[in-house]
Amino acid sequence: MSGKRGTSRIGVGLIGFGTIGTGVVKVLRENAPVIEQRLGAELRLVRIADLDLETDRGVELSDIRFDADASGLIADPEVQIVIELIGGYDVARRFILEALAAGKHVVTANKALLALHGRELFGAAEAAGLDIAFEAAVGGGIPVLRSLREGLAANRIERVLGILNGTTNYVLTEMERTGEDFDVVLKRAQDLGYAEADPTFDVDGIDAAHKLALLTTMAFGAELTFEDIPTEGIRGLRPIDFELATEFGYRIKLLGIARSHRSADGEERIEVGVQPTMVPESSLLAKVDGAMNAIEVRGNAVGPTLYYGAGAGEMPTASAVVADLMEIAREIVRGGRGRVAPLSYQPRFIEAKSFVTDAERHGRALLRLIVRDEAGTLGRIATLLGESGIAIESIVRRGQGEAGPVSIVVLTRSASEEAFQKATEGLSALPEVLETPRRIRIEEEG
Amino acid sequence: MSGKRGTSRIGVGLIGFGTIGTGVVKVLRENAPVIEQRLGAELRLVRIADLDLETDRGVELSDIRFDADASGLIADPEVQIVIELIGGYDVARRFILEALAAGKHVVTANKALLALHGRELFGAAEAAGLDIAFEAAVGGGIPVLRSLREGLAANRIERVLGILNGTTNYVLTEMERTGEDFDVVLKRAQDLGYAEADPTFDVDGIDAAHKLALLTTMAFGAELTFEDIPTEGIRGLRPIDFELATEFGYRIKLLGIARSHRSADGEERIEVGVQPTMVPESSLLAKVDGAMNAIEVRGNAVGPTLYYGAGAGEMPTASAVVADLMEIAREIVRGGRGRVAPLSYQPRFIEAKSFVTDAERHGRALLRLIVRDEAGTLGRIATLLGESGIAIESIVRRGQGEAGPVSIVVLTRSASEEAFQKATEGLSALPEVLETPRRIRIEEEG
Incomplete structure (x- = not known):
């Protein structure tokens, strides 16, 4: 297809006209000149489908057909690339498969869908010769x-580690800054639009686990879904945790971590998890505040590298969607596809890998207990930790006392996951321990 | 060409077998399995050329032809991609043109050459249909x-700003940490191999300017060479500068900065420069220590993003060289080339742009003067700054006094480059001012 000045024109269809979709329209309009100067072709948004035809998105839609007919959009011969931005599982999956069946390339921001159904979708694209x-x-x-x-x-790749969710990072940053409780800060984040009315996906670490599943497959060629990832969110963190973290020279971040362990015989085992983690104050990750994201990738040749920026939001996300459109458009112009394996490894090399066992997984941690203030409590806790094989670096009592509950915070030496689980069980059984102890892992080279 | 298991095999020739070249051999050997699993093809180093045939590089060279015949390497039909790692201008330029004339793609790490002769080389590649x-x-x-x-x-792109040279960042980090003089720290950096025997390229900002020239062209489509870039190195910085920077809440970094200014009529003007700059302690750039590099790129949709890692060294640089080999190999396998414009814009859109004038360029700064300690000096300096149109935020006297020279350090409000130059002239003419005043710019949103 030919546009002005003899450049190619690539037709784009957008399914899902919410926040990100609106951003995509804005980027395609506002940055059209620079996009064409780089691409050497024109990206032309020809059609949008969304069930909500009423809301004014504040963008100019002349020359763009806008209706609720997603299947019509997919079938439209003017549409060469379909952008899926409706989110969720079933309908999004159906539209993507429909688009591939119709011979259309697909751009999506749907990590939840890819983390669950990536294998099916990438397989369908491969079979159809599409991206x-x-x-x-x-x-x-x-x-x-x-x-x-x-x-x-x-x-x-040796390690991928990152702040993958902006909502939780905003909440953690605010809890540290204000000393307020989780519920108070979450409510404010919801009022400000940083958190959804139902915050489960974010605060329970599910969104981060979806993203980590993709990163882990791409880093190690490891076949896994997000259900394989031990995931712990930020609910239940208390002001005292932030106070003590600061005192010990750390900051608390919700990290997704995937690490490769190699045994002497060369077998690779993967350690993977999402959990609140203490990173040294002096690290770059400690400086990533508010809704920003940062991902550290460590390679055996390059060493540590880090990538920082806005992890969400209308325009930043649209920036990535349009970059993908440009990548596919280049291929369409050249008559190509499948330039790079989407999950970084050629599909035949993506395989299930062993995970490290709890006995092999080691690290330091901060343990926080809420206890009745009784004589001998601190000693009993210290003894029980020792019996579980956990050495103590420091142990601190905080709170009013006078029979009310107090916090006891333990900074441990390195111990195995197994030892920590055993200790947590033992501590929970002590009558003076009022809540399940909270453990926050420490990542030394944050 | 066909290798084992029916995968393609791409022949590579390496000219220049120094540190980086050795790293390339190591990466190609050690990471061969993962490279092939991602690429779906084999990268095979078939030939190396270097004048030094004696030094033991500590790498296995079986199956690799190694001699001093670069032209023979270029002409070798087994070689499809030529890596140029000899550095410098004339010979490197000649080999690259020779390789293109012989129909070979080229990978190079030579910023000095590209910053000076990029136009010729990219033009030759374009004409030859090569990358x-x-x-x-x-x-x-x-x-x-x-x-x-x-x-x-x-x-x-609105701004590119970065720590582009590891040697100077190491020296600055050490000067701040130890309070030692430039010469002492530079000597140590040389002893440790972090700085060359002739450190001019690094400490005078020339290497950073070469890199900034490439970044500026790629960010804005601005045709320029490194000679267009006002460049100031780190010689002449004194311990007092670091002391005061810390007191005011900043750290001193050698930054390359390129910024786009848009007038109301949409005309784009470029501000560009390499100079020691104070960045807020709380910024990510302030945390980039030692020989590490970081580059911030700010786009109108994505906002600020940052990229961090090792800016030099055998293995990190080899990581980038081999990534380039893989990119070209993908194209060879598919029978393609020229997928992306090498300087980000299609060549016809790369054009000379206006630079901002000194009157338009504004910013805050720290001014440091070495003066004879006389009554009234501080007042005369403050008056002269006011007359030059520079408002003072604070002014501090430091040093022993008792007739010996003392330092006077001024933290200014925002003023134009023109005003600073006028003030510097005026201050230099004062009899009690013993050296040309040193100005360190402040970049607020580091």
Whole structure:
């Protein structure tokens, strides 16, 4: 297809006209000149489908057909690339498969869908000779998936570790700054639009686990879904945790971590998890505040690298979606597809890998207990930790006392996951311990 | 060409077998399995050329032809991609042109050459239907050029700002940490191998300016060479500068900055420069220590993003070189080339842009003067600054006094480059001012 000045014109259809979809329209309009100067072709949004035809999105829609007919959009011969931005599982999955069946390339930001049904969708694209691009699914506008897939492609990846969810990072930053309770800060985040009315996906770490599943597959060629990822959210963190973290020289971040362990015989085992983690104050990750994201990728040749930026939001996410459109458009112009393996490894090399066992997984941690203030409590806790094989670096009592509940906070030496679980069980059984002890892992080289 | 298991095999020739070249051999050997699993093809180093045939590089060279015959390497039909790692201008330029004339793609890390002769070389590649890849030229192993060219391609770039030279960042970090003089720290950096025997390229900001020239062209489509970039190195910084910077809440970094200014009529003007700069202690850039690099790229959709990693060194730089080999190999396998414009914009859109004038360039700064300690000096300096149109935020006298020279340090409000130059002239003419005053710019949103 030919546009002005003899450049090619690539037709784009958008399904899902919410926040990100609106951002995509804005970027395509406002940045059209620079996009064309780089691409050497024109990206033309020809059609939008959404059930909500009423809301004024504040963007100019002349020359764009807008209706509720997603299937019509997919079938439209003017549409060469379909953007899926409706989110969720069933309908989004159906539209993507429909688009591939109709011979259309797909761009999506849907990490939940890819983390659950990625295998089916990438397989369908491969079979159809089409591309699925998904840079916006992890780290919003940060080009971290491209970096992992291409810029660091010469490396054995040793570790991927990051702040993958802006909502939780905002809540943690605010809890630390104000000393307020989780519920208070979450409510404010909801009022400000940083958190959803139902915050489960974010605060329970599910969104971060979806993203980590994609990162883990791309880093190690490890086949896994997000259900394989031990996930712990930020509910239940208390002001005292932040206070003590600061005193010990750390900050608390919700980290997704995937690490490769190699045994002497060369077998690779993967350690993976999402959990609140203390990172040293002096680390770059400790400086990532508010709704920002940052992902550290460590390769055996390049060493540590870090990618920082807005992990969500209308325009940053749209930046990544349109970058994907440009990538696919380049291929369409050249008559190509499938340039790079979408999950970084050629599909035949993506395979299930062993996970490390709890006995092999080691680290330091901060343990916080809420206890009745009784004589001998601190001693009983210390003894029980010792019996579980956990050495103590420091142990601190905080709170009013006078028979009311107090906090006891323990900074441990390195111990195995197994030892920590055993200790947690033992501590929970002590009559003076009033809540399940909370453990916050420490990542030394944050 | 066909290798084992029916995968393609791409022949690579390496010219220049120094530190980085050795790293490339190591990465290709050690990471061969993962490279092939991602690429779906085999990268095979078939030939190396270097004048030094004696030094033991500590790498296995069986199956690799190694001699001093670079032209023979270029002409070798087994070689499909030529890596140029000899550095310098004339010979490197000649080999690259020779390789292109012989129909070979080129990978280089030579920022000096590209900053000076980029136009000729990219033109020759375009005319020959071949690729030149150069990720290693900026930021070592950090995939920042790819990010600018592809990941952020949908953005109007507003600013690129970065710590682009590891040697100077090491010296600055050490001067701050130890309070020692420049010469002492430089000597130690040389002893440790962090600085060259002739450190001019690094400490005078020339290397950073070479890299900034490439970044500026790629960010804004601005045709310029490094000679267009006002460049100030780190010689002449004194312990007192670091002391005062810390007191005021800043750290001193050698930054390359390129910024786009848009007038009301939409005309774009570029501000560009390399100079020691104070960044707020709380910024991510302030945390980039030692020989590490970081580049911030701000786009109109994505907002600020940052890329961090090792900016030099054997293995990190080799990581970028091999990523480039993989990128070109993908194209060879598919029979393609020229997928992305190497300088991010299609060549016809790269054009000379106006630079901002000194009257338009504004900012705060720290001014440091070495003066004879006389009554009235501080008042005369303050008066002269006021007459030059520079408002003072604070002014501090430091040093022993008792007729010996003392330092006077001024933290200014925002003023124009023109005002600062006028003030510097005026201050230099005062009899009690013993050295040309040193100005360190302040970049608020580091």
